[in-house]
Amino acid sequence: MSELLEVESLDLEGRGVAHQADGKVVFIDGALPGEQVRAQITREKPSYNRAKLLEVVRPSSQRVTTPPCPNFGICGGCLMQHLEPTAQVAIKQRALEDAFSHVGKVRPKQLLAAMHGPYFGYRFRARFSARYVQKKGGMLIGFREKNGRYVVDMDQCLVLPKHVSNLLRPLREALSDLSRPDRIPQIELAVGDACTVLTLRHMEPLTSDDLNILRTFAQEHQVVWWLQPKGPETAHPLDPKDIDALYYDLPDYDLKMPFKPADFTQVNHQINRELIRRALRLLDIQPTDRVADLFCGLGNFSLPMGRTAKEVVGIEGSPTLTQRATEAAALHGMSDSAKFSTLNLFEVDASWLRDLGYFDRVLIDPPRDGAFAVAKAYAELSLEERPKRIVYVSCNPATLARDAGILVHSGGYELQAAGVINMFPHTGHIESIAVFEAGQTGPLKAVEEQQD
Numbered sequence: 155m156s157e158l159l160e161v162e163s164l165d166l167e168g169r170g171v172a173h174q175a176d177g178k179v180v181f182i183d184g185a186l187p188g189e190q191v192r193a194q195i196t197r198e199k200p201s202y203n204r205a206k207l208l209e210v211v212r213p214s215s216q217r218v219t220t221p222p223c224p225n226f227g228i229c230g231g232c233l234m235q236h237l238e239p240t241a242q243v244a245i246k247q248r249a250l251e252d253a254f255s256h257v258g259k260v261r262p263k264q265l266l267a268a269m270h271g272p273y274f275g276y277r278f279r280a281r282f283s284a285r286y287v288q289k290k291g292g293m294l295i296g297f298r299e300k301n302g303r304y305v306v307d308m309d310q311c312l313v314l315p316k317h318v319s320n321l322l323r324p325l326r327e328a329l330s331d332l333s334r335p336d337r338i339p340q341i342e343l344a345v346g347d348a349c350t351v352l353t354l355r356h357m358e359p360l361t362s363d364d365l366n367i368l369r370t371f372a373q374e375h376q377v378v379w380w381l382q383p384k385g386p387e388t389a390h391p392l393d394p395k396d397i398d399a400l401y402y403d404l405p406d407y408d409l410k411m412p413f414k415p416a417d418f419t420q421v422n423h424q425i426n427r428e429l430i431r432r433a434l435r436l437l438d439i440q441p442t443d444r445v446a447d448l449f450c451g452l453g454n455f456s457l458p459m460g461r462t463a464k465e466v467v468g469i470e471g472s473p474t475l476t477q478r479a480t481e482a483a484a485l486h487g488m489s490d491s492a493k494f495s496t497l498n499l500f501e502v503d504a505s506w507l508r509d510l511g512y513f514d515r516v517l518i519d520p521p522r523d524g525a526f527a528v529a530k531a532y533a534e535l536s537l538e539e540r541p542k543r544i545v546y547v548s549c550n551p552a553t554l555a556r557d558a559g560i561l562v563h564s565g566g567y568e569l570q571a572a573g574v575i576n577m578f579p580h581t582g583h584i585e586s587i588a589v590f591e592a593g594q595t596g597p598l599k600a601v602e603e604q605q606d
Contacts (some may be wrong), residue, residue, distance in 0.1 A: 156208055161189045164245050166582030168233030170207075180205050184227070186214040186237055187245075216241040222274070223312045230300040232313065232580035239579060243268045246574045246584045253551035254572070258559030266573025266587065269432065271425040273579045277313045278345040279421045284329065284338045292330035295322055295341065313580065315345060321375055325352075328371045334358045342382075344415040345423075346400040353380040353389055353415045368392060386416045406431060407458040411482060417475060418451055422577050429547065429575055429587070430458050433517060436545050436571075436589050439463045443514040446541070448499055448528055453479035453492070455517050455547075460492040467510065468494040502527050504534040516541045524553025526560070533565030537593060540565070544590040549577075551584050561590050568592075 161170035161182065170185025172193075179202040182193045190212035193205035210217070214237075221227070221235035234242045247268055254260050285294050285305045296308040310319045329335055334356075342353040354368070360381065368379050369392070378399055379392040391397050401412045402423055407430075413419050420426035433455060439445055439462045447456040450468030452475045460466040460483070470476045476496040483492040500523070516532075518525050525546070532540060544567065548554035561567040567590040577585040 156192045156194045157205075158190065158192055158211065159185075159205075161185045161187055161191060163187050164234075164237070166233075166246075166249060166584070168237075168582060169204075174203070178203060182207055184236060185210070186217055188214045189217070223310075225296075225306055225308050225311065228299055229297050229306045229308065229311075230302070231297040231311070233300075233582055234580045239273045239576075240270075242579065243270065243574060243576050246576070249584055250551045250554075250572065250574055250586050253555035254558060254569070256555075257552055258555035258557075258562070260555070260558050260562045260569050262569045262572040262588065264571040266432075266571050268573055269425060269428055269575040271422060271428065271576060271579075274312045275315050276422045276424065276579065277311075278315065278343075278423050279419065280314065280318075280343040282341045282343065284340055286330070286336040286338070293326040293335050293338070295326045295329070314343075318343060318345065318350060321377070324371070324375065328367055329354075331367055332364045333361050342380075342415060344400060344413075344419075346413070347402050347423075349378050349396075349399045350376070351378045351380055351396075351400055351415045353382050355382045357383075359383070365392065380415050389414075389416055402426075404430065404458060407461050409457050409482075409486060411452065411454065411457070412485070413452055413478060417478060418472075420454070420577070425575060425577050425585075426454070429577075429585075430455060432587065433545050433547060434458060434462075436587070437515045437517060437543060439515055444512065446510070446513045446516045448516065448518045448525065449520045450479060450494065451475050451519070453482050453494070455519060456492055456494070457482060457486065457488060459517070460488050463515075464491070466492040467513070468492065469497050469499060470494065471496065471498050471500075499525065500527050502531055504531045507531050507535060508539065512539065513541045514543075516544045517547070518544060519547040520553075522550040522553065524548070524550060524557050526553070526557060529557035529560040530564070532567075533560050535565075537566070540567075540592045542592055546588045546590065548586050548588070549583070551586060554586060554588060558588060558590070566592070 159172040161172050163171045164187050169181040169183055172180050182205045184207040185191045192209040193207055195203050195205045197204040216238040218236050226235045282295050283298050283305045294305040296306045299306055309323050337357040340355045344351045372379050378396045380389050382389040401410050443463045444465045445459050445463040447468040450456045450470045456466050456468040473496045476494050479494040483489050570589045570591045572588040575585040
């Protein structure tokens with residue numbers, strides 16, 4: 155039995171949110187805010203229902219009637235291609251504001267203009283599922299289906315760089331010819347500025363014929379193969395000369411950032427460069443400043459900061475990434491001004507911060523779990539011990555809002571500004587940036603410049 159519903163909002167899984175006559179919330183796949191739709195309940199839960207869209211009676215002006223990707227609606231990678239891209243960003247901005255309000259009980263003094271980049275061809279990192287299905291012609295390579303465990307039978311993916319999307323068909327044909335294609339569960343993609351690396355996870359040893367197939371494919375399609383027989387630590391290049399082939403450039407800072415296929419790097423290279431520029435403008439680093447980069451990774455922010463700051467201290471939980479950052483600093487002659495160490499930042503306290511010495515500026519870029527211990531430690535420092543400014547880059551608005559509440563309500567910081575970064579267009583993923591100031595009462599000059 156169908157119902158006529160008014161759609162009020164959109165959740166971050168791309169589902170329209172409405173209320174039934176009895177007030178119960180219902181999530182409708184494919185519906186957009188402002189639309190009147192006819193939908194059928196497909197699953198009932200105690201606190202909400204789920205429904206499938208039967209008909210759009212009154213469409214939204216922001217509806218994309220023909221999403222550009224033929225896999226949309228089947229593939230679980232993109233959730234919002236039916237919504238105009240700038241409207242996607244507006245929804246993410248509102249989600250960030252709601253998190254600040256409801257989770258952290260804080261409100262930024264200023265909203266930064268959202269950071270936009272390419273809507274397609276942006277995904278330079280990906281993990282493809284692989285499955286050998288004889289009745290579908292052999293190997294399937296792509297993303298998993300929406301709400302399912304099957305691999306989408308796809309020949310293209312528009313969020314991948316075009317040259318990678320074009321590889322999907324020849325890749326599945328080549329891997330179907332391996333001796334045990336049924337023992338290939340996944341392929342990791344890493345695109346650098348000079349090469350494209352495919353890391354093949356294989357659960358059975360490869361034969362000499364298998365290796366020849368891979369070498370031929372690499373030569374024909376200008377890619378580099380890495381092989382992973384077991385865990386990530388076993389990954390190695392098929393050709394040893396390719397061990398250092400991956401890197402990305404940060405031309406604004408005259409930096410070349412080497413990395414390995416399994417290292418964490420940002421998915422969207424263009425937005426990453428813009429994000430670094432914005433973070434450094436907001437930090438407003440002076441040549442006399444001592445700066446900390448917490449959860450520094452391989453030095454993505456640290457080394458650009460080191461071009462201005464007197465000293466940068468980068469701290470990271472992964473010894474592998476700490477080593478990469480140290481090597482990159484040496485490569486650029488920055489070993490004296492940019493130093494890196496390994497520490498579990500989820501277990502730090504105020505006394506540890508004091509032992510590090512005073513920092514004028516701090517950048518925090520944690521994983522999804524946020525930086526609870528770090529925020530709590532900074533909140534416990536005296537006014538004289540606190541950095542003048544903290545810039546927090548987040549991939550989870552809920553943990554950012556939680557940590558913002560600690561810094562503001564317990565630490566006396568002011569949340570000067572915040573905004574979203576559209577790192578992952580067409581998905582519900584929200585990247586954001588926030589600026590905290592110790593003892594600041596007026597607007598930040600660097601923030602005002604962002605709005606121009």
